[in-house]
Amino acid sequence: MARIWGAPVAEPSAPGPRLDSMAPPGGNGNAVELDGLVKRYGRTTAVDGLSLRAARGAVTALLGPNGAGKTTTIEICEGFRRADGGTVRVLGLDPVADARALKPRVGVMPQTGGVPGTARAGEFLRLVASFHARPLDPAALLDRLGLTAHARTPVRRLSGGQRQRLSLAAAIVGRPELVFLDEPTAGLDPQARHATWELVEQLRAAGVSIVLTTHYMDEAERLADHVVIVDRGSVVAEGRPAELTGAERQLRFRARPGLDLEELLSALPPGSAAKESPAGHYLVEGEVEPELLATVTAWCASHGVLTEDLRIERRTLEDVFLELTGRELRS
Amino acid sequence: MTSAAREPARQGALDFAPAPGAAPLPRMILAQTGYELRTLLRNGEQLLLTLVIPVVLLALFGGTSLLDLGPGPRVDFLAPGILALAVMSTAFTGQAIGTGFERRYGVLKRLGATPLPRSGLIAAKTLTVIAVEVVQAAVICAVAAAMGWRPHGDPLSVLALVLLGTAAFSGFGLLMAGTLRAEATLAAANLVYVLLLAVGGVVFPLDSFPSGLRDALGLLPISALAEGLRDVLRDGAALPGGPLLVLAVWAAAGLVLAARFFKWE
Numbered sequence: 001m002a003r004i005w006g007a008p009v010a011e012p013s014a015p016g017p018r019l020d021s022m023a024p025p026g027g028n029g030n031a032v033e034l035d036g037l038v039k040r041y042g043r044t045t046a047v048d049g050l051s052l053r054a055a056r057g058a059v060t061a062l063l064g065p066n067g068a069g070k071t072t073t074i075e076i077c078e079g080f081r082r083a084d085g086g087t088v089r090v091l092g093l094d095p096v097a098d099a100r101a102l103k104p105r106v107g108v109m110p111q112t113g114g115v116p117g118t119a120r121a122g123e124f125l126r127l128v129a130s131f132h133a134r135p136l137d138p139a140a141l142l143d144r145l146g147l148t149a150h151a152r153t154p155v156r157r158l159s160g161g162q163r164q165r166l167s168l169a170a171a172i173v174g175r176p177e178l179v180f181l182d183e184p185t186a187g188l189d190p191q192a193r194h195a196t197w198e199l200v201e202q203l204r205a206a207g208v209s210i211v212l213t214t215h216y217m218d219e220a221e222r223l224a225d226h227v228v229i230v231d232r233g234s235v236v237a238e239g240r241p242a243e244l245t246g247a248e249r250q251l252r253f254r255a256r257p258g259l260d261l262e263e264l265l266s267a268l269p270p271g272s273a274a275k276e277s278p279a280g281h282y283l284v285e286g287e288v289e290p291e292l293l294a295t296v297t298a299w300c301a302s303h304g305v306l307t308e309d310l311r312i313e314r315r316t317l318e319d320v321f322l323e324l325t326g327r328e329l330r331s
Numbered sequence: 332m333t334s335a336a337r338e339p340a341r342q343g344a345l346d347f348a349p350a351p352g353a354a355p356l357p358r359m360i361l362a363q364t365g366y367e368l369r370t371l372l373r374n375g376e377q378l379l380l381t382l383v384i385p386v387v388l389l390a391l392f393g394g395t396s397l398l399d400l401g402p403g404p405r406v407d408f409l410a411p412g413i414l415a416l417a418v419m420s421t422a423f424t425g426q427a428i429g430t431g432f433e434r435r436y437g438v439l440k441r442l443g444a445t446p447l448p449r450s451g452l453i454a455a456k457t458l459t460v461i462a463v464e465v466v467q468a469a470v471i472c473a474v475a476a477a478m479g480w481r482p483h484g485d486p487l488s489v490l491a492l493v494l495l496g497t498a499a500f501s502g503f504g505l506l507m508a509g510t511l512r513a514e515a516t517l518a519a520a521n522l523v524y525v526l527l528l529a530v531g532g533v534v535f536p537l538d539s540f541p542s543g544l545r546d547a548l549g550l551l552p553i554s555a556l557a558e559g560l561r562d563v564l565r566d567g568a569a570l571p572g573g574p575l576l577v578l579a580v581w582a583a584a585g586l587v588l589a590a591r592f593f594k595w596e
Binding site for chain 2: 105106113131136140
């Protein structure tokens with residue numbers, strides 16, 4: 001299931017479920033289907049032949065550096081922008097031509113703003129609820145998101161995190177089949193982040209399809225059934241989080257700075273790598289098997305080096321992400 | 332802990348299972364109208380523009396002899412002009428500024444993601460403007476009546492003038508809101524308001540301008556509305572053709588341009 005371009009591919013640790021098998025009987029299995037999507041702004045190509053599938057009933061996370069084209073992609077799915085090329089299907093429909101039919105079925109949480117500053121929190125949520133046939137109870141939803149005490153507060157006096165939660169509430173109050181969440185936890189404190197994660201998990205359990213963008217690797221690892229890493233307007237890797245991180249392990253330890261790593265490497269199996277960064281922090285990569293661990297500790301012992309914090313880890317999604325998208329800062 | 336005790340009961344009401352569907356269009360429009368009215372009435376600057384300034388001008392120039400307003404009771408000249416000013420302040424100035432900032436802060440975009448169609452939003456904004464105008468007219472007429480105003484004329488002609496004027500001012504207000512930056516709209520809408528108040532025959536009679544200029548000023552929507560209302564309410568005319576024609580042209584131009592150039596974000 002994992003497709004990775006331009007990077008060493010870790011074999012899937014287990015065969016993933018076929019996305020098609022999630023299809024409801026007689027229905028289309030995907031909430032979102034993008035093929036060869038292109039969007040240009042003047043001379044800049046923001047989205048460059050991007051293709052992806054977001055399965056129904058699943059959480060799909062778009063990961064990517066700033067300017068990778070995530071928000072543009074989402075806004076094309078929401079019908080706010082027209083693609084310059086490629087095809088877009090959302091719940092089997094065209095977001096622009098079939099807008100009337102799609103709007104009630106799709107919830108949208110934009111990256112910023114959109115909630116009028118003069119409105120009161122509860123008033124705005126009730127307004128959005130009243131556009132729907134069978135909405136959630138706005139008061140109960142405010143309560144769920146910890147906003148009851150602020151129901152009568154004008155939006156402009158809410159904190160950034162409170163506004164984010166109100167925006168999320170407005171995206172789901174109409175009981176949509178599919179929600180697009182553009183950086184739903186940006187700027188939230190840890191409590192609010194966890195509350196948001198639990199809500200997303202609850203939505204998924206209730207059968208809602210979710211497409212979200214995020215910068216937070218832990219968020220993608222925790223929430224997503226399917227992670228799509230986007231860079232420079234196209235998909236550079238996708239798969240389940242475990243598929244992307246793969247089975248590869250790494251060994252880390254701390255010791256006095258300046259160990260002779262060349263010498264250590266000569267004792268290790270071929271294909272291993274070792275580096276010290278920052279000083280006194282060591283990383284050994286390769287086939288981390290019991291004998292490698294024994295070799296490293298034996299080598300340290302023979303040099304009179306005491307290792308601290310010795311541990312074996314899997315690669316994280318962040319490692320994969322940095323490997324694929326590079327380390328240089330993006331605007 | 333009361334909140335802990337209450338939570339399960341309240342959250343029991345939350346069933347996230349998808350059950351999408353749009354509310355009937357009239358219900359959406361009414362909900363949006365009610366919401367727009369509530370937020371507008373809470374907005375102090377808006378109230379200043381829509382009620383305080385017209386009433387103060389009416390009382391000031393009606394109760395003193397600061398201006399030469401021509402023959403007849405002063406209030407007979409002033410009240411129709413102030414009614415025209417009220418229409419302009421709500422349909423043009425207030426709507427341009429409010430909608431301009433809604434666009435700037437992504438509110439229009441966000442509403443565009445809900446089942447409320449754009450036509451429904453425009454309908455709600457129009458209903459809001461009309462509702463505010465009704466309140467303005469009631470207050471202005473009451474103050475004018477207290478000053479001895481006894482209007483005559485055909486109510487249907489008044490209605491036709493006010494509706495056409497509202498359409499013309501709304502068209503240009505939305506055109507401005509949908510094309511300029513919000514700050515530029517704020518400045519321009521206020522400037523236009525002050526200019527048209529000065530040269531549009533609202534409180535300063537057009538007769539006091541040189542004749543060539545007077546004819547040109549008479550083609551402004553504010554002058555057409557003020558003069559038309561005077562023709563009916565002061566002079567008892569029915570369906571004043573000239574002002575109605577001028578307003579119809581402005582309304583058609585404004586609405587067509589707004590529909591063509593309005594950008595939602």
